Amino acid sequence: MLPISYSMGNVVARPGRSFVMIVVVALVVVACSLFLGLLSSLHRTVAMTGDPMNLVVLRKGSDNDGSSQITRLAYDSVRYLEGIATGPGGQRRVSPELVVQPFFWTKEGGRENVLVRGVEPAALDVHGDVKIVEGRMFRPRLNEILIGKALRGRYRGAEIGQRIEFGRNQWRVVGVFESDGSSFESEVWVDAQDLANDARRINPFSGVRLRAASEGDLQGLKARIDADPRFALEASRETDYYAKQAETAGSLEFLVVAIAILAGTGAGFGAANTMYASVQARTAEIGTLRALGFPRSAILLSFELESLLLSAGGFALGALLALGLAEVLRRVLGGVSFGARTFTTNLVTLSIAPRDLALSFALSLAIGLFGGLGPAWRAARLRPIEALRKA
Amino acid sequence: MSYLGLVLANLRRNRLRSLLTGGAIALAVLLVCILLTMPAGLDALLSRLSNNTRISVVNKAGLVYSMPYAFARKIRALPGVEDAVGQVWFGGAFEDDGKVTFPNFAVEVDHIETVYPDYGISPQGLADFRRYRDGMIVGRETMKKYGWKLGDRVTLRSTVWPANLDLRIVAEIPNDRSPIAWINREYLDQALKAKGRSLGILGIVWVKVTDPKEVNSVMLRIQELTRNSEAETSTQTEKSFFSAFFGSLEGFVTILMVVTVLVSLCIVFIAGNTASMAVRERAGEIAVLKAIGFRRGSIFSMLIAETVMLSFTAGAAGVGLARLLTELLRNAAAGSPQLGPLGGFIVNQAVVVQGLLLSLAIGVVAGVVPAFGAARKPVAQTLREVF
Numbered sequence: 001m002l003p004i005s006y007s008m009g010n011v012v013a014r015p016g017r018s019f020v021m022i023v024v025v026a027l028v029v030v031a032c033s034l035f036l037g038l039l040s041s042l043h044r045t046v047a048m049t050g051d052p053m054n055l056v057v058l059r060k061g062s063d064n065d066g067s068s069q070i071t072r073l074a075y076d077s078v079r080y081l082e083g084i085a086t087g088p089g090g091q092r093r094v095s096p097e098l099v100v101q102p103f104f105w106t107k108e109g110g111r112e113n114v115l116v117r118g119v120e121p122a123a124l125d126v127h128g129d130v131k132i133v134e135g136r137m138f139r140p141r142l143n144e145i146l147i148g149k150a151l152r153g154r155y156r157g158a159e160i161g162q163r164i165e166f167g168r169n170q171w172r173v174v175g176v177f178e179s180d181g182s183s184f185e186s187e188v189w190v191d192a193q194d195l196a197n198d199a200r201r202i203n204p205f206s207g208v209r210l211r212a213a214s215e216g217d218l219q220g221l222k223a224r225i226d227a228d229p230r231f232a233l234e235a236s237r238e239t240d241y242y243a244k245q246a247e248t249a250g251s252l253e254f255l256v257v258a259i260a261i262l263a264g265t266g267a268g269f270g271a272a273n274t275m276y277a278s279v280q281a282r283t284a285e286i287g288t289l290r291a292l293g294f295p296r297s298a299i300l301l302s303f304e305l306e307s308l309l310l311s312a313g314g315f316a317l318g319a320l321l322a323l324g325l326a327e328v329l330r331r332v333l334g335g336v337s338f339g340a341r342t343f344t345t346n347l348v349t350l351s352i353a354p355r356d357l358a359l360s361f362a363l364s365l366a367i368g369l370f371g372g373l374g375p376a377w378r379a380a381r382l383r384p385i386e387a388l389r390k391a
Numbered sequence: 392m393s394y395l396g397l398v399l400a401n402l403r404r405n406r407l408r409s410l411l412t413g414g415a416i417a418l419a420v421l422l423v424c425i426l427l428t429m430p431a432g433l434d435a436l437l438s439r440l441s442n443n444t445r446i447s448v449v450n451k452a453g454l455v456y457s458m459p460y461a462f463a464r465k466i467r468a469l470p471g472v473e474d475a476v477g478q479v480w481f482g483g484a485f486e487d488d489g490k491v492t493f494p495n496f497a498v499e500v501d502h503i504e505t506v507y508p509d510y511g512i513s514p515q516g517l518a519d520f521r522r523y524r525d526g527m528i529v530g531r532e533t534m535k536k537y538g539w540k541l542g543d544r545v546t547l548r549s550t551v552w553p554a555n556l557d558l559r560i561v562a563e564i565p566n567d568r569s570p571i572a573w574i575n576r577e578y579l580d581q582a583l584k585a586k587g588r589s590l591g592i593l594g595i596v597w598v599k600v601t602d603p604k605e606v607n608s609v610m611l612r613i614q615e616l617t618r619n620s621e622a623e624t625s626t627q628t629e630k631s632f633f634s635a636f637f638g639s640l641e642g643f644v645t646i647l648m649v650v651t652v653l654v655s656l657c658i659v660f661i662a663g664n665t666a667s668m669a670v671r672e673r674a675g676e677i678a679v680l681k682a683i684g685f686r687r688g689s690i691f692s693m694l695i696a697e698t699v700m701l702s703f704t705a706g707a708a709g710v711g712l713a714r715l716l717t718e719l720l721r722n723a724a725a726g727s728p729q730l731g732p733l734g735g736f737i738v739n740q741a742v743v744v745q746g747l748l749l750s751l752a753i754g755v756v757a758g759v760v761p762a763f764g765a766a767r768k769p770v771a772q773t774l775r776e777v778f
Contacts (some may be wrong), residue, residue: 020664027657031650038646061489061550067482069551102453103625111625113453113635167452199456232489262422263654269415270661273408277668325649333645350646 002289002298007305010278011313020272025314025367026321028267029360033322034329034348035256036359037352038336045245045348047180050238051128051211053085053218057225058207058230063097064245065206066115066344074231080209081224087125093211095126098192100199101344102166104155112337114151114248115344116166116188118204126209130184135160135175140191146175148185150335150347164188167198186335188349232349246275252340264363271371275307279379286379287387300380301370306370308365315364319357326352394689398696399570401669412665413705416750419658420709421716424738424746426651428717430644432736441629442509444603448596448613450474451623457592458622463499466596469612471605474505477593481574483547483556484544485537491550493533495572496594497579503528506599511571516541518563524578526561530569534560547574554582597629635777655749658702662757666698670761691766698758706750713746714738 011018022192050056057078062068075096085093098118103111117123121137124130138144147158157164157173164171171190179185196204212218218237279286286299335347402409448466450456463477478496486492504517512528520526529539539545541560548555558574580590600609610626617624627635670677677690717738738746 016667017664020660024657024660027653027660031653031657034646034650038643059489061484061491063490067491067550100453100455102456103451111627111635158776161748167456257648258425259422262418262425263657266415266418266422266654266661267657269411269418270657270664273411273415273661273665273668276408276411329646329649336646 002294002302004305007302007309008183010282010306011309012276014281017274017277018313021271021310022314023316024188024267025268025311025364026318028263028367029315029364030322030325031263032256032260032363033319033352033356033360034325034350035259036356037181037322037326038348038350039253039256040173040176040347040353040356041336041350042348043185043246044348044353045181046183047243048180049242050182052128052237052239054209054211054238054311055218055221055225056207056209056238056241057235058231060234062207062234065097066101068099068206069201069203069231070205070207070231071203072205074233074273075205075208077228077231078210078225078233081221083221085211085213085217091122091125093122093125093210095123096192096205097123097209097310098195098199098201100167100195100201102199104151104164104166104345106155107153108252110130112345113153114155114166115186116190116195118190118192118193123209125305126211127179127184129182129212130177132177132180135173138174138189138191140193143169143171143175143194144191145171145174146177146189148189149176149178150185150349151188152176154334162292164181167195169198181349183245183346186345202289214247244280260363265365268367268371271307271311271367272374274310275372275375276378277304278306279303279375283382283387286382287384290382290384291388296380299382300376302373303376304369308368311364311368311371314367315361318360318364322352322357322360326350394693394696397701398693398720401673401697402701405669408665408668409701412662413701413708415661416658416705416753417712419654419661420706420746420750422654423749424710424713424742425650425717425736426647426654427742427745428713428738429647430735431739431742435737437630439508440633443505443628443630444473444600444606445629446598446600446606446610446613446626446646447629447632448598448624448626449594449626454500454594456622458596458617458624459620460591460593461602462593462617462622462624463502465616466598466613467502469609469616471601471609471612473501473599473601475596475598476502476506477576477596479576479579479590479592479594480551481547481579482550482552483572484550485545485547489548489550493530493536493570493572495547495574495592497576498573500526500573500575500577503573506597508599511565512562513565519561520573520575520677523559523561524575524581525556525558527558527572527574527681528562529560530564530753531566532570533572534563536570552579552583553586554579556582566671567581572773598626612730629659630757655753658753659757660754662698662702665701666694666758666763669697670765674765674768674776678770680766681770682774685768691762694762694765695729695755695758698762699754701751702754702757703747704748706753709739709750710746714743 058065058068059070063187073210079092079094086092101113102116105111132146138146145164151158155164160173160176162173164173177189192204212221222235225233289299330350335349337345337347450458463475466472466475476499478498481495481497482491483495484491500521503520516528520528539560541563543560544557545560546555546557556574556578564571576590583589598604598609602665606628613626614624680690716738721737
């Protein structure tokens with residue numbers, strides 16, 4: 001066996017050539033990480049919304065709360081059910097909610113549907129991850145609103161103390177909330193009755209969100225709500241509900257795979273070129289090694305190792321570049337907007353997750369492995385006498 | 392020996408290297424071409440869905456906010472407007488689980504024909520739609536999905552109005568882009584009146600403009616008409632209306648462009664590496680060429696020509712391959728709705744030109760530094776190094 005330091009020495013010996021391969025792999029890694037990051041951020045934003053102990057209760061057949069309406073009677077039938085968790089003051093953790101999708105006007109003058117959620121103060125007991133990070137809770141009947149963090153700066157007036165025009169009124173922003181990057185952050189929260197008045201809704205609620213006291217209670221509540229013949233309601237676990245909303249078109253994933261394969265193969269060719277040149281330049285050296293008694297396998301392994309080291313270096317550089325570029329894009333673009341199932345805008349913050357980097361790492365190793373295979377094979381098959389003669 | 396012959400011979404000297412470099416360039420150009428089709432493909436998809444003389448009018452507050460019924464009549468009276476049809480979301484569910492599986496609207500039946508002349512609905516069907524209160528026009532996609540035929544009777548249960556309507560299918564929209572269904576507004580109104588309610592509102596008005604050049608002025612006139620009324624309106628062309636349903640894609644397109652630039656850079660490095668290897672190996676030869684009287688300019692052009700020829704040939708292959716691939720994809724997409732959106736991505740002439748220019752540019756950029764270095768190096772020094 002040749003020591004690893006031999007391969008490492010070769011990497012350093014010809015810095016120009018090594019640099020080219022590292023840069024090529026790095027660029028492929030940046031391209032793939034960015035795309036993977038975009039997909040996973042999109043998925044994370046929507047699918048990571050909700051709490052596994054919460055139930056979403058909607059009209060049977062509605063697949064999102066934008067297309068559901070329930071009566072006050074239906075709400076009453078749900079709110080006093082057994083098995084609903086209670087807060088420290090004994091209040092039941094039940095949140096009746098009205099969802100409306102009015103137009104918001106972006107600073108550039110475009111119109112976008114934004115999800116506005118009419119709630120009661122109890123909403124904060126049910127949606128545990130939603131926290132007001134600036135300002136205060138809205139007061140009812142005053143047209144005051146809370147905005148999700150992601151809306152800030154995107155729409156006209158989306159700042160604390162300013163007024164946003166939507167629906168039939170102007171609304172004063174009194175607070176900003178966060179929810180660990182989930183899609184709630186792309187919403188506006190407002191008093192349910194204020195919103196029902198503005199939208200002239202007869203039924204003041206789209207649905208009910210409630211928190212179960214235990215897993216057993218959740219199953220029991222779901223069974224009872226689904227089976228009640230009077231109101232035709234349907235309950236689903238909140239996390240399942242959002243996972244369903246996140247089912248994006250397969251086309252995007254197809255695109256990323258195609259990019260990875262094409263760019264990876266191209267980079268593999270480039271890597272092979274570098275390694276062939278490396279073998280050629282060291283023909284005499286390889287002959288000497290063989291003459292000294294190193295077996296073919298040792299030569300093969302050492303060149304493979306060199307190629308893998310180079311591609312790993314390329315990954316390291318690419319990962320750094322990708323993380324930096326993602327930060328720049330975040331600053332420049334802010335949230336990347338995507339249409340959701342409800343036809344409302346979801347603002348996705350681009351970030352590259354460890355999993356995306358791991359996949360890019362696998363890709364760069366594959367480039368090194370397959371790019372190095374041909375040259376390493378050629379080096380291993382060199383006949384010692386001929387190789388030495390060339391020197 | 393002609394210059395061309397020399398260049399070709401040099402390219403053939405290390406075939407494997409030329410092949411690998413060419414392969415890398417071809418693949419990358421292929422990728423760039425496919426990425427370049429995306430923005431245009433999305434745009435083409437929208438254009439196919441929409442008509443350039445149709446505009447939408449909705450309440451400025453949002454799609455779920457309604458407008459007074461009289462708006463449609465007032466809009467029809469505006470100059471430049473050929474006709475307009477007011478529509479209301481019926482939200483009818485056909486299946487037992489109450490899911491709305493295709494969009495359905497209650498419309499003013501008399502105005503469908505003039506607003507949607509491009510839909511190709513049969514004259515008989517349109518006449519029947521006007522004649523029978525319970526008539527319904529259904530898009531072919533939905534007809535196929537449920538195996539419905541003309542004359543079939545179906546019941547839709549509204550998810551927004553207290554009304555279940557028995558309907559008869561009188562016509563089909565004979566194109567695959569529309570799963571939509573239209574029912575008679577009067578029929579819904581009667582059903583509601585029987586329950587003590589009435590319709591009285593519009594959700595959206597689709598306006599057909601006489602002249603495509605008039606679109607902007609008509610949009611302004613409509614906004615003017617409704618200013619300071621109880622419902623101000625927002626107007627959009629059909630294309631921008633549909634594009635909103637795809638969500639805004641500006642962020643996605645930006646990242647697409649960033650990736651395209653990265654991949655192009657990647658090829659420059661690969662091709663540049665190859666060029667510099669070639670120059671290094673042939674240092675002695677180049678010195679000899681100079682010694683026997685070749686000018687620097689000729690040496691420089693010859694080396695650049697080598698890189699450019701390689702990258703242009705490979706790039707052209709990549710462009711051709713991209714064209715072939717998208718063509719195959721389009722044929723595949725025609726038969727499968729799942730791949731449907733991918734069918735819109737076509738390597739058109741603009742993309743072909745861009746791809747070829749890119750390969751040319753790559754050749755020049757990658758070749759210039761090594762070629763310049765080789766051409767400038769003093770003969771004596773090189774010869775001394777080599778021999």
